[in-house]
Amino acid sequence: MKILVPVKRVVDYNVKVRVKADNTGVDIANVKMSMNPFCEIAVEEAVRLREKSVATEVIAVSAGVVQCQETLRNAMAIGADRAILIETDVELQPLAVAKLLKAIVDKEQPKLVILGKQAIDDDANQTGQMLAALLGWGQATFASKVEVAGDVATVTREVDGGAETVAIKLPAIITTDLRLNEPRYATLPNIMKAKKKQLDIFKPADLGVDVTPRLTTLRVDEPPKRQGGVKVADVAALIDKLKNEAKVI
Amino acid sequence: MANLVIAEHDHGSLKAATLNVISAATAIGGDVHVLVAGHNAGAAAAAAAQVAGVSKVLLADNAAHANLLPESAAAQVVAVAAAYSHILAPATAYGKGVAPRVAALLDKAQISDIIKVIDADTFVRPIYAGNAYATVKSSDSVKVVTVRGTAFVAAATTGGSGAVESVAAVADSGLSIFVSAEITKSERPELTAAKIIVSGGRGLGSGEKYREVLTPLADKLNAAMGASRAAVDAGFVPNDYQVGQTGKIVAPDLYIAVGISGAIQHLAGMKDSKVIVAINKDPDAPIFGVADYGLVGDLFEAVPQLVAAL
Ligand SMILES: Cc1cc2nc3c(=O)[nH]c(=O)nc-3n(C[C@H](O)[C@H](O)[C@H](O)COP(=O)(O)OP(=O)(O)OC[C@H]3O[C@@H](n4cnc5c(N)ncnc54)[C@H](O)[C@@H]3O)c2cc1C
C-alpha cells in the first residue's frame, strides 16, 4: 500500500517571530524555514512502515510556494520515495489544503495519509480532520503509537485525560503527536540520493481546486507583554510576596 | 442568528470546557443552543439546560455516541446544523477532533482556538505559539470555531431554563472502533481548571524526584501538577501533564515552574497565568523573563524549604 505524507514548510521552531510594524502579519523575510516538526514525525512513521514492509511506497506532498521543494527534498532524504508539490503563492488555509490533498489522494489512492497534528505557525490543527471528512474516512488524531495489520490501524492517541486507543478501518487518516517517534537525521548520502528522486509539480487549477481564502486576516498584533518581575532573595521572601503582595496563597 | 455549542461531556455531566464555550457563544450574541451527542446522556443534557444563557438543548442519545468518536459526532452536528450561524466547540482533544470535520462537511473554514470575539464574523486567535495574535474575519455564511477555554470565563451552571429536545441520532459511522482508554486517575484538580499549578521540568532529574519533591508542595497548595515536554519525554510523568503550545493551555492564579527553563513552546501554555513563580538555578533562564517572582537556587533545597514554611 501507498502512504501519503503531507509536509508543511514553516518558520523553524527556534525562531521567535516578530509582528510587522504595520500589523499586517509576522515578519518571515530572511528567517530560517524548516519542515514542521510534526510533519517530520509523520514522514518518519511512514518510512518505518515501509521498512517493515507494511507499506510499499511513501509519497511526500506539500502545498505552497516554490521553496517547498526544499522541504520535500528533506522528506525524501528521511526516506520518502517521491514527492509532489502543489505550487501556489496564494495564502492557503486548511480547507483549501485539505481539498488539494483530496485531489492527490484521488489520483494516488493511498491507504493511509499521515499528517502532523498541527503546524507550528498557524497552530490550526484542522487539515487532517478536514481531509478525513472530505474523503469520508475515519481518523485517529494525536497518535503516539500506530500498528497496522491487514485493513485496520490500531492507534493510541494522546487525549486530555491520558491515552485512548482506537481501531480505524483503512483507508484512513492519522495525525502525529510528538511522542510517536524520533525522526532520524538525514545522512549526507541520503540527502544526495534525495536530489535525484522524482518530484512532480501541479498547480491548484490542474487539480480543479478553488483555493480562495475564506478568512481574511485584518491585523496581527503583538500579544500583551508580560513584564518580568523581581528576583527574591530566599524562600521566606517568596512566601511573603505570595501572601502579602500577590495574595494568591 | 443562533449559536450551536457542541458539548463535551461524559454522558453524566458536562466537561468544564463546555461552560467556557457557552460564554463565547453568548458573547457572539443570539440564541445559544447546546448539542449533547451521547449515550444515556440525559443527565448531561439536563445539566446543560441549567447553564445560564442556554435556551435549548438538543439531545442525540444513541449507542453510536457511546464512545464519543469524532466521525459519528461530526455527522450528528451536520444533521442539525442548518439552523445555525455559528457552531462552536472547545479547543480540547475532543473538540479538535470533531470541529474540523464539521467545517469540511459544510464546506466552511474553521477558526481555531479563539481568545476573543470582536463581532459575529471577527475573532482573535493566537498564532506562532502565542507570539502573535491574528484578528481574522470570516466571509463564510456559517462560522465553525473552536474556543480556548482559558480566554472566556465559565458560564454559571445554574440560572438557565433551557428545554431539552430529543433529536434523531445518526447511525454509527463504522469507520472507527473504540478499543480502550487509559485515563490518568487523580484526586487533584484538573490541570486546565486549577487555581494553582505546580509544574516540573527536566531539572527534577527523574520521575521519583519529580514526585518526591513536588507532590508535598502540590498537596500543601491543593494544586494540580503539570510538566514541561522535556519532563514528559523523559518519562517522569504521563503525557497529559504537558503544558505548552502542543500540550495544555493553562491560566491559573498561581503557576510555580520548578526546574523549567522557559522555552517559548512552554511559555505559550502558561504565560497568561495571573502570577508566575520560577525556581531555577540558572539566573539567566528565560523563565525569569516572565516570572513575577523568581528564586535563583537549587530546587532540591528550595522546594522542601517552601513546603516546610507553608
Ligand atoms: C495569517 C496567515 C498568513 C499566511 N501566510 C501564508 C503565506 O505567506 N504563504 C503561505 O504559503 N501560506 C500562508 N498561510 C497559510 C498557512 O501557512 C497554512 O498553509 C494553512 O493555514 C494551513 O494551516 P495549518 O498549517 O496551521 O494547518 P494544520 O491543520 O495545523 O496543519 C496540520 C498538518 O496538515 C498538513 N499541512 C498543512 N498545510 C500544508 C501544506 N501547505 N502542504 C502540505 N501539508 C500541509 C501538514 O501535515 C500539517 O502538519 C497563511 C495563513 C494565515 C492564517
Ligand SMILES: Cc1cc2nc3c(=O)[nH]c(=O)nc-3n(C[C@H](O)[C@H](O)[C@H](O)COP(=O)(O)OP(=O)(O)OC[C@H]3O[C@@H](n4cnc5c(N)ncnc54)[C@H](O)[C@@H]3O)c2cc1C
Ligand atoms: C514542535 C515543538 C513543540 C513543543 N511543545 C512543547 C510544549 O507544549 N511544552 C513544553 O514544555 N515544551 C515543548 N517543546 C519543547 C521545548 O522546546 C523545550 O525543549 C522544553 O520545554 C524544555 O523543558 P525543560 O524546561 O523542562 O528542560 P530544560 O530546557 O532542559 O530546562 C531545565 C531547567 O532546569 C534547571 N535546573 C536543572 N537542575 C536544577 C536544580 N537542581 N535546581 C534548579 N533548577 C535546575 C536548569 O537551569 C534549566 O533551566 C516543544 C518543542 C517543539 C520542537
